[in-house]
Amino acid sequence: MNWSARLGLLVTTVVVLATWSLVAFLIRPSEAGGLLLLPGPIRVLKDLYHMLVQEGFFRDIALSSMRIGLGVLAATVPAAVVGIWFGISPKVHAVATPVFAFVKYIPPVSFVPLLILWLGLGLMQQVALLFIGTFFYLAIMIAETVASTPRAYQDAGLTLGLRERQLVWKVIIPHSIPAFFEHLRVMFGIAWTYITVAEMVAAPNGIGRVIIKSQVYFQTGRVLAGMLTIGILGVLFDLILARTSLWLCKWKNL
Amino acid sequence: MLSIRLLTVEDENPEVIYSEIHSALSTWLFIQKGLVALDQAGSGEHPWVTNLADWRSVIERLAARHDLTFCTVDLRIPETAQDPTPDSRHGLSLVQEILGRAESGLRCCVLTGLDGSELESLQQQGSFPEVLFDFKGDRRKGYPNIVNYIRSQALSLIDELRFPGPNGKQRLVVLGEETGTLRDHYLSKASYFIDPARWHFPVLLIGEDGLGARTFLEFVAYLADADFVSLDLRAKSSKQNRETLRALQTLVGQVADSRSWGRRQLIYVKGLDEYQPGISAEEGESCLPVLKRLLDSMREVKPGEPCSVAIAFSVSGENRLRIQSGEARTFLRLLEDHIGEATGFPLEHLGMDENGWTTGHPRILHVPSLKARGADFMKRTVEAQLALLRESADCDLSGDPGGRLSLADEVFDLVVDKVAWSTHDNLAGLNRLLSTAFGNFLRDRAAGQWEITRAHLDDQAKEWLHRAVLNMDDVQLEFRTGHGDRLLVVERADFQVEEGELLVILGPSGSGKSTILRMFAGLLEPTSGKVNYRGAAIKGPSEKVGMVFQDYSLFPWLTVRENVAFGPKSRGERPEAYSSKVERLLEVARLTGFEEAYPGQLSGGMRQRVAIIRALANDPDVLLMDEPFGALDLQTRWQMQEFLLETKRITQKTIVFVTHDIDESVFVGDRIFIASPRPLSLGKCFEVPFSPASRTLELRRDPTFVTLVNRVRDALLAAASKTQSSK
Numbered sequence: 004m005n006w007s008a009r010l011g012l013l014v015t016t017v018v019v020l021a022t023w024s025l026v027a028f029l030i031r032p033s034e035a036g037g038l039l040l041l042p043g044p045i046r047v048l049k050d051l052y053h054m055l056v057q058e059g060f061f062r063d064i065a066l067s068s069m070r071i072g073l074g075v076l077a078a079t080v081p082a083a084v085v086g087i088w089f090g091i092s093p094k095v096h097a098v099a100t101p102v103f104a105f106v107k108y109i110p111p112v113s114f115v116p117l118l119i120l121w122l123g124l125g126l127m128q129q130v131a132l133l134f135i136g137t138f139f140y141l142a143i144m145i146a147e148t149v150a151s152t153p154r155a156y157q158d159a160g161l162t163l164g165l166r167e168r169q170l171v172w173k174v175i176i177p178h179s180i181p182a183f184f185e186h187l188r189v190m191f192g193i194a195w196t197y198i199t200v201a202e203m204v205a206a207p208n209g210i211g212r213v214i215i216k217s218q219v220y221f222q223t224g225r226v227l228a229g230m231l232t233i234g235i236l237g238v239l240f241d242l243i244l245a246r247t248s249l250w251l252c253k254w255k256n257l
Numbered sequence: 258m259l260s261i262r263l264l265t266v267e268d269e270n271p272e273v274i275y276s277e278i279h280s281a282l283s284t285w286l287f288i289q290k291g292l293v294a295l296d297q298a299g300s301g302e303h304p305w306v307t308n309l310a311d312w313r314s315v316i317e318r319l320a321a322r323h324d325l326t327f328c329t330v331d332l333r334i335p336e337t338a339q340d341p342t343p344d345s346r347h348g349l350s351l352v353q354e355i356l357g358r359a360e361s362g363l364r365c366c367v368l369t370g371l372d373g374s375e376l377e378s379l380q381q382q383g384s385f386p387e388v389l390f391d392f393k394g395d396r397r398k399g400y401p402n403i404v405n406y407i408r409s410q411a412l413s414l415i416d417e418l419r420f421p422g423p424n425g426k427q428r429l430v431v432l433g434e435e436t437g438t439l440r441d442h443y444l445s446k447a448s449y450f451i452d453p454a455r456w457h458f459p460v461l462l463i464g465e466d467g468l469g470a471r472t473f474l475e476f477v478a479y480l481a482d483a484d485f486v487s488l489d490l491r492a493k494s495s496k497q498n499r500e501t502l503r504a505l506q507t508l509v510g511q512v513a514d515s516r517s518w519g520r521r522q523l524i525y526v527k528g529l530d531e532y533q534p535g536i537s538a539e540e541g542e543s544c545l546p547v548l549k550r551l552l553d554s555m556r557e558v559k560p561g562e563p564c565s566v567a568i569a570f571s572v573s574g575e576n577r578l579r580i581q582s583g584e585a586r587t588f589l590r591l592l593e594d595h596i597g598e599a600t601g602f603p604l605e606h607l608g609m610d611e612n613g614w615t616t617g618h619p620r621i622l623h624v625p626s627l628k629a630r631g632a633d634f635m636k637r638t639v640e641a642q643l644a645l646l647r648e649s650a651d652c653d654l655s656g657d658p659g660g661r662l663s664l665a666d667e668v669f670d671l672v673v674d675k676v677a678w679s680t681h682d683n684l685a686g687l688n689r690l691l692s693t694a695f696g697n698f699l700r701d702r703a704a705g706q707w708e709i710t711r712a713h714l715d716d717q718a719k720e721w722l723h724r725a726v727l728n729m730d731d732v733q734l735e736f737r738t739g740h741g742d743r744l745l746v747v748e749r750a751d752f753q754v755e756e757g758e759l760l761v762i763l764g765p766s767g768s769g770k771s772t773i774l775r776m777f778a779g780l781l782e783p784t785s786g787k788v789n790y791r792g793a794a795i796k797g798p799s800e801k802v803g804m805v806f807q808d809y810s811l812f813p814w815l816t817v818r819e820n821v822a823f824g825p826k827s828r829g830e831r832p833e834a835y836s837s838k839v840e841r842l843l844e845v846a847r848l849t850g851f852e853e854a855y856p857g858q859l860s861g862g863m864r865q866r867v868a869i870i871r872a873l874a875n876d877p878d879v880l881l882m883d884e885p886f887g888a889l890d891l892q893t894r895w896q897m898q899e900f901l902l903e904t905k906r907i908t909q910k911t912i913v914f915v916t917h918d919i920d921e922s923v924f925v926g927d928r929i930f931i932a933s934p935r936p937l938s939l940g941k942c943f944e945v946p947f948s949p950a951s952r953t954l955e956l957r958r959d960p961t962f963v964t965l966v967n968r969v970r971d972a973l974l975a976a977a978s979k980t981q982s983s984k
Contacts, residue, residue, distance in 0.1 A: 153809060155806050155809050155810040156810065156812060158775075158778070158780055158804070158806065158810070159804070159806060159810040159811075159812070160823075160827075161778075161779075161780060161797075161798040162778050162779075162780070162798050162800075162802065162803060162804040162872070162881075163800065163803070163823055163824040163827065163871070163872070163875060164798075164799075164800035164824050164827055164828045164875060165827050169827065173823075173827055174812070177812070177814040177815075178812075178813075178814065180814075252814065253855070254813050254814045254815075254855040254856075254857060255813075255814075
């Protein structure tokens with residue numbers, strides 16, 4: 004990141020914080036003890052500090068992160084297998100895509116009631132939701148990527164002595180890796196939505212749970228602190244994935 | 258014993274004539290490139306022109322059944338005819354109709370007797386019919402107007418020639434001997450001739466009229482690319498003969514030297530019986546050496562290039578005729594030897610005895626180009642040959658009740674392939690191959706063994722079979738479009754790639770050239786026909802056949818070195834085995850210092866150099882190159898062409914190179930095939946005469962180079978317009 008980009012980031016941050024503070028100041032409660040609709044940034048940070056230090060919010064963060072990690076991981080591996088399979092066999096692709104598209108369009112959150120009935124309120128239920136939420140998207144995206152591997156690479160591989168089935172490891176997967184990481188980044192974004200909803204609906208703990216609990220007690224500062232945490236975590240995950248992709252696919256970023 | 262025969266049909270019933278010719282064509286050992294020369298007997302007993310409508314049906318049926326591409330029609334009016342008018346009129350309409358029909362398949366038709374000179378004798382007999390036209394100004398004032406009528410018809414026929422036939426192929430009429438007005442008229446259509454886009458079947462005509470013949474000869478020799486040659490050796494005076502001879506020498510000199518005689522589709526010799534050298538021996542001018550040279554150059558016909566010789570005789574009423582000149586006789590014997598040698602089968606007779614008298618009633622001599630007519634036909638041929646060998650064997654084969662002696666499938670395929678590839682040498686080769694194999698079989702035979710296997714073949718046969726690295730045998734390819742329609746991409750591809758050559762397939766973009774390469778690479782299967790690598794069908798991609806693609810085929814995720822090592826590595830070779838080879842190739846391609854770069858960091862020229870050496874790292878037998886320099890700027894492209902030639906000099910690889918760049922094709926190619934636009938068919942083939950050493954930038958300024966580029970361009974345009982006009 005060059006310095007002008009850094010400056011831009013700084014300016015944006017300052018502008019956002021300033022606007023936030025201004026709005027918070029304008030709609031502040033008229034008397035003490037009144038309903039705090041929008042706490043200012045400082046208040047939110049104070050709340051966050053309090054939550055982290057005194058209420059073990061770290062544990063909720065770790066739990067949510069673990070759920071996300073498990074859920075996305077549980078979806079990624081089969082989605083990659085299924086996606087590659089679809090991608091390399093046009094017939095399977097043609098048959099399965101409508102089914103997948105159908106499932107994809109059912110909001111995963113609407114599975115929550117069923118999942119609670121089937122799996123209870125534990126980890127399994129949240130992982131299952133994440134799985135449903137990401138597997139179908141990811142599989143279709145990977146299939147598209149794999150199918151779009153230029154014929155020229157595959158022909159080149161074949162004429163250089165590769166067998167048909169070696170193409171997957173030697174040509175298709177190397178070619179698809181950068182796009183695969185892009186997909187994963189998108190998926191993590193979606194996954195945070197689902198996990199938050201899942202925890203809000205039915206979970207004894209986790210960031211979503213903390214947010215919903217705070218809402219019940221009108222602790223808007225804590226709600227915002229939870230949201231802020233999710234945002235920071237999202238950026239962090241994204242950064243990690245981007246770095247990994249960069250490290251794995253030097254050729255893509257020349 | 259099989260032999261090349263003269264067919265005599267002693268009947269005027271068209272049904273009989275048809276069935277006789279048909280059965281002859283079906284059983285004789287001449288293959289595919291059919292031609293029939295029908296020569297009028299002139300005999301009072303069998304004037305075939307009596308009913309032209311019948312003849313039309315005969316010719317058409319024959320053409321349809323036997324893939325005939327050539328026929329001659331003699332329109333001379335028999336001396337005995339009472340009223341020649343209807344016959345002549347019929348004759349012209351016959352030709353018009355035959356040529357006008359797409360389904361007849363005839364591509365070339367020789368008409369003789371159009372000038373009406375045969376009528377002279379009729380005139381003398383005073384037996385002329387009504388006066389049709391008043392034709393003034395003709396130098397043969399004495400001619401009755403029937404002649405003029407015929408001429409006017411012929412003129413209109415010539416006019417029609419300007420238009421392509423319904424099947425998109427140009428038609429050609431060769432006008433026999435002295436053509437006077439007709440010739441002038443013909444020449445006045447020179448634009449038709451010279452316009453290469455319209456010119457599909459150029460003609461060479463040597464007529465009685467020496468001067469006219471020369472005009473034609475020079476004309477055609479200039480263009481030097483005739484598909485058809487007709488030699489009329491009839492001559493009445495030595496002066497005319499000399500003119501003819503000189504013209505012939507000019508032609509042979511220009512054309513034979515360019516070694517393109519081999520691509521004459523047909524050489525038609527007529528008038529041998531009347532041929533008189535008439536030139537004193539001191540002058541040292543004689544037709545014979547020229548004709549010998551012609552035959553010699555024909556002997557060099559390469560496999561895959563059809564070539565035929567037809568000799569037509571006329572016979573007198575007695576069915577006997579003397580080949581008058583000793584030279585003509587010598588020529589005939591030469592031809593006989595030549596044919597005998599080329600085909601491997603002795604000629605039963607050429608219709609001439611020791612004193613030069615014709616024997617029997619020889620009207621058709623058919624020495625065809627040899628080309629597989631189909632598996633069944635080849636099977637029959639080979640079996641017949643085997644049966645002959647078995648009969649002639651003087652050893653005890655009593656254990657074989659007949660039919661048990663057979664060829665191993667492999668040997669059979671090889672034999673058939675051999676014949677399928679070759680057009681000239683093949684029957685001799687087939688005979689030799691089978692005889693040797695049979696001899697070896699008899700020598701080594703174990704009891705109860707009835708199969709001739711590969712082990713029995715001689716080395717020469719094996720070598721012959723390996724001469725072609727790749728070949729296509731009547732290949733056709735269709736794609737199915739999304740709507741279930743079928744799209745014909747390759748109409749017909751039938752050619753071979755020889756060891757060590759750089760064969761260029763030149764054609765417009767989107768013509769399906771690449772699909773040819775993809776079939777060779779094993780990435781596509783033909784809809785019909787065979788694609789072979791060293792005689793065996795190609796089943797799929799193989800490291801023996803490497804390919805260089807147009808662009809974007811380097812793996813962007815691998816470094817230059819990894820790309821080059823990709824082939825050996827993925828075939829499980831150990832790094833120590835291939836790394837030195839990879840380094841050497843990188844050095845050859847001047848990529849030292851870029852080994853760790855990714856393809857995305859390289860220039861277009863460098864990328865294609867990597868692509869070439871990547872294919873070479875596998876040490877393939879053949880390299881297929883699909884417009885490898887198409888995306889490069891001109892200067893880089895020239896450098897790459899030199900790099901390619903240099904690489905070829907070093908590696909001696911066989912290369913098939915596809916391009917749409919004419920200049921490039923001539924610069925790098927040893928042979929150039931012209932591909933028509935889709936559906937692709939391969940047309941003309943050009944030999945490029947430049948030595949490897951002469952292929953430098955300077956070559957592009959060489960007039961020979963420029964001329965060849967122009968000729969190739971003309972051929973390309975002609976191929977393009979052919980397809981357009983057929984749509």
